[in-house]
Amino acid sequence: MARSDLPFRKDNAGRFVQWLVMVLVFLSAIAATVNAYTDALLTHWSRSVVGTMTVQVPPAAEGRSSSDAARDAEKVLAALKLHPAVASAKAIPREKIVTLLEPWLGSGAAITDLPLPALIDVQLRPDSTNSAASVADLVVKAVPAALVDDHRVWLSRMTDLAGGIGKIALGLVGLIAASLAFTVIFATRASLTEFMQTIEVLHLVGARDDYIAGQFARRALTEGIVGGVLGLVLFAPTLAAVVWLAKQVQAGVLPQVELPPLHWFVLALLPFLAGLLAMFTAHFTVRRALRAMV
Amino acid sequence: MAFNRKKKTFEGDTVQLENVSVGYGEVPPIISGVSLNLPQKSFHFLTGPSGTGKTSLLSLLYLANLPMAGSVKLFGEDVMDASRSRLAALRRRVGVVFQDFRLLDHLSVFDNVALPLRIARVPEDVVMQDVKELLNWVGLGEHMENKPAVLSGGQKQRVAIARAVVNRPKLILADEPTGNVDDKIAVRLMALFIELHKLGSSVIVATHNESLVARFPFPRLHLENGVLTPRPAAGQAG
Missing domain, CATH: 3.30.70.100 (Alpha-Beta Plaits)
Structure with missing residues (x-):
């Protein structure tokens, strides 16, 4: 890991971000999977009736x-x-x-x-x-x-339903991203206050705003990715449990459909997307705060 | 010492203050109407009773504050017009020994001293060499891996001085740099400032140690009641 001039290990705000990213990535994975399942179900049904x-x-x-x-x-x-x-x-x-x-x-x-x-x-x-x-x-x-x-009427109603679920899922992911951004903003502000003396010294020995903001951003990226991976680790058994429960239900009500590879790829990307969002938010927050100094 | 990296050169005086006032809000200004030109490679003591604004004047020069009136030029560059990144670049050419040291307690002595070099993106092998050499020179070679908390006041001061001078700044500002050390070490630290001065840096040492001022042949700037008065050198070469 890159060397840091700030004592992040002593900082609880960061651990909170990691924990929250875990929960948010878990929820995003659920939203994305429900959406993908609905789409796959629709494809399955339309293929059988077209x-x-x-x-x-x-x-x-x-x-x-x-x-x-x-x-x-x-x-x-x-x-x-x-x-x-x-x-x-x-x-x-x-x-x-x-x-x-x-x-x-x-x-x-x-x-x-x-x-x-x-x-x-x-x-x-x-x-x-x-x-x-x-x-x-x-x-x-x-x-x-x-x-x-x-069956066109039936199919178009099902398409509407799937579209509605897709929009809700997208809205959820948007809310989740906003919560993550706000949390990172507040956690970064808390860290800024905690490390103010160190930051002042860095500033006075000639550190550019980018140098200081970069240290916060790297930390946020790491926390986002680690938290995100933990979120997926939490999601895997949840998905397995739901699949198992679905198999217990009479066949036909919930047909077994394959989710497209793209879906699993998007899930695997979630920790990185969370990390990038946390990184940019932290960078932006620190740069704004540093403007209060000469 | 092996500090031979190329630095940007400039024409004219290192510091140019014109009619500068420093103050906070409604209270009368701490410093009013100060004008001052410090040529390159100069050495000055800054004296005056406690609380007369020595630290405020220095903080203006290390760009922690901007004046409420007047103009400040460092290395020929008007700081009032400089962008944030230019201000940072100017700060990198100023070395400061703070009165309260401001060492970073979570970093080792080595990392504290290395900070200005790393911020200036100096290659790590050069950092290793320069910092070790300097720490040995100030007598802290044995304490490189220690945290500042375990050092004595005098040792911390030497770390602070090492951090201020490690990047060969063109302007060195020291706020009571010999306040916590005995006379023998004070003279040794002064010798370090004098060596850097001879290598081309301008130095301002704020002190109320009259015996130190008397010992060295450098002019003094006397600050009292917000007014700065230059006084000729009083001391003998030491």
Whole structure:
């Protein structure tokens, strides 16, 4: 470590900064990971629904028999199979629909007697996911009462949610950075007061403001990095515990998604970012304070 | 001694004070209307009763304060117009022995003396050599690694003097530098100042030790009631 003219080892303000950086980096890591997980989840979900469509053919209405409805479904299926963008189109068997509804409507005779729509699951070719609109047109032309859901509304709501979480995470990180800066300012001022006599001597033997501020800045950088690394050390078992708990939850509710390498890189950078922020803040604070001297 | 680093040269007087007043707030100024030119390579005693502003005058010269009126030029440079970094550069050319030493208690004797060199970014091997040599010369070779707290008053004073002169300043200001040492050491310390003076530094020694003033053939500046009066040398070469 570089030689210092100031007795920082005796100074408690510095240790406080280190402790606080630990907590702040820990919180930033959580905020960043929640944000990254939300993004990854969204990508995971959108990947599984983009290129799929669900066509609902309404059940027999008054004046129509259920065989009319079945014929409508056949018509839609036939039309879909002719469209070049459609990779496959399958009617979902009535038993499966009943099973899907069971959690809400219960099982038994009541549900099997319900007039249920026919559902058709459509997979588009990977290179023609943009043709969703023309496929929907085709379906409606074949059976005007049919409803086409290409999940866009759902997906856009999920994107909004993820965007909101991202903004909150960013705001948190901003608050955390501001807390760090303010703490460094106050801790540096406390050290300045404590070391005033030493600083005066350095000043009077011709030290430039940079020389004195540099010593505070180096100390703040070290404390920021050490505190930041401790924060990550604290974060690792926390993350492991959350992952373990998530695995205990029924699969499907929280899908296992891989976080991108960039995320881990950003986490690894956090201690250095905290150190740099502390360094610049300390430098700035000391330079300002020294201006009170001739 | 092996202090042969090149220093910036300048024309004219080391110190030029013109109509300088020093004071704090509403009370009458401590020093009023002092004008003074100290040529290069001069040696002066600064005398006067305690509390007449000797320390204030010195602090003006080591740029701890600026005057409330008048102009101060050091090495030909007007300090009122100088930037902060220029002021720092000017301070590096002034060596000060403070009355209360102002040693840094957490640093060793060696590091205290090395401070001005390190601040001036002198290479560490030169620092090692110069500081050791100087500390041996002032008789503190055995105490290099000690902290100031374990030294006697006289030893601390010698550390303070070593720190003031280690960077071969062009102006040396000493505030009662022989106050805590016996006559034998006082003469030895004076000999150090005289040697630096011969090597080209201007020296001002503030003292109220009349026997010291009488012993050396240097003119004195007498400060009393805020007014500075030059007096010719009274002493004999010692």
